[in-house]
Amino acid sequence: MSIKIGEGPFHQRVEKGLNNPFMRGAVSSAQERFQQRKASAIEELGNWEEWRSLGEEIRQHTIEHLDFYLNQLSENIIKRGGHVFFAATAEEANHYIRDVVQSKNGKKVVKSKSMVTEEISLNACLEEAGCEVIETDLGEYILQVDDHDPPSHIVTPALHKNKEQIRDVFKAKLGYTKSEMPEELALHARELLRKEFLSADIGITGCNFAVAESGSISLVTNEGNARLVTALPKTQITVMGMERIVPTFEELDILVSLLTRSAVGQKLTSYVTALTGPRTEGEVDGPEEFHLVIVDNGRSSILGTDFQSVLQCIRCAACINVCPVYRHVGGHSYGSIYPGPIGAVLTPLLEGYEDHKELPYASTLCAACSEACPVKIPLHDLLHKHRQVIVEREGKAPVSEKLIMKAFGFGISSPALYQMGSKFAPMAMKPFVGENQSISKGPGPLKSWTDSREFPAPDQERFRDWMKSRAKGGRIDENRYRS
Amino acid sequence: MKVTxxxxxxxxxxxxxxxxATVELLEKLGCEIEFPQGQICCGQPAYNSGYVKDAKQAMKHMITVFEQAEYIVTPSGSCATMFKEYPHILKDEPDWQHRAQLVANKTYELTQFIVQVLKREDLGATLNGKATVHTSCHMTRLLGAKSEPFTLLNNVQGLEVIPxxxxxxxxxFGGTFSVxxxxxxxxxxxxxxxHIEDSKADFLIGADCGCLMNIKGRIDRKKSPVTVLHIAEVLNSQ
Incomplete structure (x- = not known):
């Protein structure tokens, strides 16, 4: 697995999503829950727009000085006895981690939630090397148990499953015998996972934010599993996307405040942990050995481009939680571990347009995502920017679309062409117009519209012609509003 | 007041x-309407689809058509937003950016113009029944016209505006997204x-023909009894 997930072309995946009522029900109710909780959490905080501006400022500053802060982070970690590895590619990251695991003769790896390890397909690499890898975040665990079902959301990866489906997975795979009550399901998973924590050789975590000034790694969780992943195994490996860094604890405070409210509508999650290097003399817990793997994997090539602001992302999924397209098609339709608006922007940047060229078009540019983003990434602008690149640089736009753009006179400076097109539209469309003065079965690209909607017949008299005749003293039909 | x-x-x-309806309404409110016949599409369908070069041609044409205006008024939140975006899109051509900025500065969506510039809230309109409002995305999120339609509709005699x-x-809708x-x-x-049906409204009112065309298209296909109206038609009704 890499960023890319699922089989078949985009439209097939979408069709599959649209025809999955269980998934759509689960996603829709989750979105509603997240939105309500977020609304009350930010109301309680007050001055949300100022918080967003502050968040944006911090992220922009950090990204602009990324080299400085990464260097500072790295020096501080080494000073504390940790190891730092800069991985240019997914492969480099995986090989480094595999080598560390093998050098410790590690057989069992427990992991807390990490999107970047999904991105680089770390589990597959470790499993190939003969390791047993266990996801300990409940959502990730459910997916892993369900034959490696890919995540459909970046914060709550099993969002597409309802509790009955999860019960059935547990029954089939884990000998579960109880009900679909979340408490019972969670208890069962907890009992099984506890044994894994105790017998694991290596703990692998993601990283919400690294703190440059201290060389700390912060983890924001609700389940407590990350605490066990970092406290019990002797070796800890943390994997971070190279942009997930803050200068000091002061900025961490602000970004965590934004993150927990935006992600799950919580003032604070159950655990916000900051870990600084391996256990040192006199300390009672912590790993004996600590490795930080900083993953580039295409990120540095986004720096300095029109898309730089995407690196501000703090992976809260607020954009996903408000996106109406995501609600209907679900995360798997995007064909990427990063779904929704942020995924539609990020995925083509990390993996190219070839497999993901539809993603920037999977949006009405309604800007709900931009409005929801706690660090003010102009997501709808970036989606638009992708479209421009696809049309003008990559030349990947369909020929039929190019023709429409020309034929309808959209975006053409020639008033004559527009005049002609609009004047002859009523005549051209006449064969398709039904009794109710609308088109029920449209030709060509209109078919996609009229499959589900009526399309209006062009007016016999254009508005401009009415204006012209009115200027000459024409009269108005008094009854036209009564239909 | 002269309105283009x-x-x-x-x-x-x-x-x-x-x-x-827009023309009649504005005339009733004392405006003198000018309609440049040279106007075409604002370029948004091309722009949003990624055809920025093509869109720029249309935009420049529209700038030359409208730059002499005192006030530019349009019965569309989305197209007003597009005019407001012109300077940003033309930022690499300073002369055009400057001219675009002047056009953007005097562009108003219809209800914004009535409330902010004409400073009128009760237009003496009458429409009997219950209405619910589609607040279009570009109009609210990008243009920031959130309250104006409600200010005006709340003053329409006989009309109950329901959530x-x-x-x-x-x-x-999303322009080409819809196909x-x-x-x-x-x-x-x-x-x-x-949601519109659940509201039990008689009317669905909006301020953007793109959204309304989409919603009405579905309502008509479903043979739903809701009547779709543009806010200009409502405010002009007696």
Whole structure:
């Protein structure tokens, strides 16, 4: 697995999503829950727009000085006895981690939630090397148990499953015998996972934010599993996307405040942990050995481009939680571990347009995502920017679309062409117009519209012609509003 | 007051009634309407689809058509937003950017113009029944015109404005999205229409012909009893 997930072309995946009522029900109710909780959490905080501006400022500053802060982070970690590895590619990251695991003769790896390890397909690499890898975040665990079902959301990866489906997975795979009550399901998973924590050789975590000034790694969780992943195994490996860094604890405070409210509508999650290097003399817990793997994997090539602001992302999924397209098609339709608006922007940047060229078009540019983003990434602008690149640089736009753009006179400076097109539209469309003065079965690209909607017949008299005749003293039909 | 009307291509070709209502309404409010026949589409369909070079040509043409205006008024929140975006899109051509900025500065969506510039709230309109409002995405999120339609509609005699569940959600139009991603668009508009039906409103009122065309298209297909009206038609009704 890499960023890319699922089989078949985009439209097939979408069709599959649209025809999955269980998934759509689960996603829709989750979105509603997240939105309500977020609304009350930010109301309680007050001055949300100022918080967003502050968040944006911090992220922009950090990204602009990324080299400085990464260097500072790295020096501080080494000073504390940790190891730092800069991985240019997914492969480099995986090989480094595999080598560390093998050098410790590690057989069992427990992991807390990490999107970047999904991105680089770390589990597959470790499993190939003969390791047993266990996801300990409940959502990730459910997916892993369900034959490696890919995540459909970046914060709550099993969002597409309802509790009955999860019960059935547990029954089939884990000998579960109880009900679909979340408490019972969670208890069962907890009992099984506890044994894994105790017998694991290596703990692998993601990283919400690294703190440059201290060389700390912060983890924001609700389940407590990350605490066990970092406290019990002797070796800890943390994997971070190279942009997930803050200068000091002061900025961490602000970004965590934004993150927990935006992600799950919580003032604070159950655990916000900051870990600084391996256990040192006199300390009672912590790993004996600590490795930080900083993953580039295409990120540095986004720096300095029109898309730089995407690196501000703090992976809260607020954009996903408000996106109406995501609600209907679900995360798997995007064909990427990063779904929704942020995924539609990020995925083509990390993996190219070839497999993901539809993603920037999977949006009405309604800007709900931009409005929801706690660090003010102009997501709808970036989606638009992708479209421009696809049309003008990559030349990947369909020929039929190019023709429409020309034929309808959209975006053409020639008033004559527009005049002609609009004047002859009523005549051209006449064969398709039904009794109710609308088109029920449209030709060509209109078919996609009229499959589900009526399309209006062009007016016999254009508005401009009415204006012209009115200027000459024409009269108005008094009854036209009564239909 | 002299108002230069930017009708939009959808009004010109498909919804001339909205244009007529806009003209009559503004005249009743004491405006003198000018309609430059040279106007075409604002370029948004091309721009949003990624055809920025093509869109720029249309935009420059529209700037030359409208730059002499005192006030530019359009019965579309989305097309008004596009005019406001012109300077940003033309930022690499300083001369054009400057001219675009002057055009943007005097562009108003119809209800914004009535409330902010004409400073009128009760227009003496009458419409009997219950109405719910589709607050279009570009109009509210990008243009920032959130309250004006409600200010005006609350003063319409006989009209009860009732809330719409999930009113902030896009109707699924999105210009070329509606045909490019027809299946997804269908689900979005279907959900929107379900909420409209659940509201038990007689009328669905909006300020953008694109959204209204989409919503009405679905309402008509479902043979739903809701009447779709542009806000200009409502405010002009006696």
């Amino acid at each position: 009307l930017f009708a939009t291509c959808l009004v010109d070709m498909f919804h001339s009634n909205v244009g007529k 719409l569940d999930k009113s902030q959600d896009c109707c699924g 490019k991603m027809g299946q997804i668009s269908e689900q979005m508009v279907d959900e929107k229409v379900s």
